[in-house]
Amino acid sequence: MMKRWQVMKRLLPMLAIFTLLLAGCGREDLSVLKPQGPVAQGQFDLIKLSISIMLVVLVIVFALAAFVLIKFRRRPGQTEMPEQVEGNFKLEVIWTVIPLVLVLVLAVPTVKEVFAFGEDHSNDDNAIKVKVTSHQYWWEFEYPQYDITTAQDLIIPTNRDIAFELKTMDVIHSFWVPSLSGKLDTNPDGTINKFSFSAPNEGVYLGKCAELCGPSHGFMEFKVKSVSQESFDQWVTAMKEPMVPIEDVALAETFKNQCLTCHAVGDQGGSSGPNLTGIGSRETVASILLNSDVAGEYTNPVEDNLKEWLIDPQSVKPGNKMPAPKDLGLTDDEINGIAEYLANYKLDY
Numbered sequence: 001m002m003k004r005w006q007v008m009k010r011l012l013p014m015l016a017i018f019t020l021l022l023a024g025c026g027r028e029d030l031s032v033l034k035p036q037g038p039v040a041q042g043q044f045d046l047i048k049l050s051i052s053i054m055l056v057v058l059v060i061v062f063a064l065a066a067f068v069l070i071k072f073r074r075r076p077g078q079t080e081m082p083e084q085v086e087g088n089f090k091l092e093v094i095w096t097v098i099p100l101v102l103v104l105v106l107a108v109p110t111v112k113e114v115f116a117f118g119e120d121h122s123n124d125d126n127a128i129k130v131k132v133t134s135h136q137y138w139w140e141f142e143y144p145q146y147d148i149t150t151a152q153d154l155i156i157p158t159n160r161d162i163a164f165e166l167k168t169m170d171v172i173h174s175f176w177v178p179s180l181s182g183k184l185d186t187n188p189d190g191t192i193n194k195f196s197f198s199a200p201n202e203g204v205y206l207g208k209c210a211e212l213c214g215p216s217h218g219f220m221e222f223k224v225k226s227v228s229q230e231s232f233d234q235w236v237t238a239m240k241e242p243m244v245p246i247e248d249v250a251l252a253e254t255f256k257n258q259c260l261t262c263h264a265v266g267d268q269g270g271s272s273g274p275n276l277t278g279i280g281s282r283e284t285v286a287s288i289l290l291n292s293d294v295a296g297e298y299t300n301p302v303e304d305n306l307k308e309w310l311i312d313p314q315s316v317k318p319g320n321k322m323p324a325p326k327d328l329g330l331t332d333d334e335i336n337g338i339a340e341y342l343a344n345y346k347l348d349y
């Protein structure tokens, strides 16, 4: 007995350290524990309410169990059978009524909030409507009020209600920005799921697909960039500008024939791939190659990321639907030229 306690005493500090270390795991910006806005705050409050109730129940039940185990344990020399008690009306009423009350305390705010979060704000004139379409493995954002479409970075103005309508082009995905709101699925049966949230502070929030959708599911990220109303208006205007052409005529022709079949840039191109307008000022290339030069290693991170993507898209996101430019017949020079052009395609906002 003594020995075991000695071992435990040594293990305890180690366990404490591991607990602390593990608590630090996970990406900070993917945390529901730092809510940024009314919806996330409401959901966080529900989490706190349910955890507090569970903790109180846990402590009382464990304390009672420990008390009974110790107090009524079999003593040395005790041979007779203890008194057998069966049915106690008072006790049974108590342990039925208390849980009922607790469930009610949990249920009332939960049901109220859940329905409020799912409310359809798409007919609200003050709301900014965004139609979200999920694709294996990227997110498309259409703003019907402004007639613009973008991908990967969802730009929103602070303190405005954003009314979302979600759908998918292929399999089931789930739209999730942990610090702004809970998840909502995009369903293949054609239903359109709606919800809304707003972001009070300027900032970039990480979003993720939260429904296993294929080999590159883990790379299916997006960013929500919350900017001032003024910046947002500038961004909308810049998005509507006509395409900035490529100077080199031959390269422009290749780009048009090989890339604009799927991609749109400015007022030109197709829509089966992400819209590339202003890709030079985005947070990422293909949602997973970060353009921020955190380590200070790159002179032009966007261009490097674009090259990495264009040289071999499959190695960045296995199973994605973009053909390798080499297989489309592009030379290294053409790939580098297009990467440079796209990296410098920036929007002022």
Ligand code: HEC
Pocket: 136, 137, 138, 151, 152, 255, 258, 259, 260, 261, 262, 263, 272, 273, 274, 275, 276, 279, 284, 285, 286, 287, 306, 309, 310, 317, 320, 321, 322, 323, 325, 328, 330, 338, 342
């Ligand atoms: C058959 C359609 C198709 C063609 C042709 C095509 N792409 Fe793509 N492209 C895609 C799809 C789909 C994605 C999204 C891949 C993903 O993230 O899952 C993509 C992604 C991209 C991205 C990253 C987009 C972002 O939002 O960060 C870039 C850059 C890009 N393509 C450039 C090109 C260029 C340059 C060409 C021409 C050489 C080209 N694409 C040809 C379909 C296509």
Ligand SMILES: [Cu+2]
Pocket: 173, 174, 209, 210, 211, 212, 213, 214, 217, 218, 220
């Ligand atoms: Cu997914």
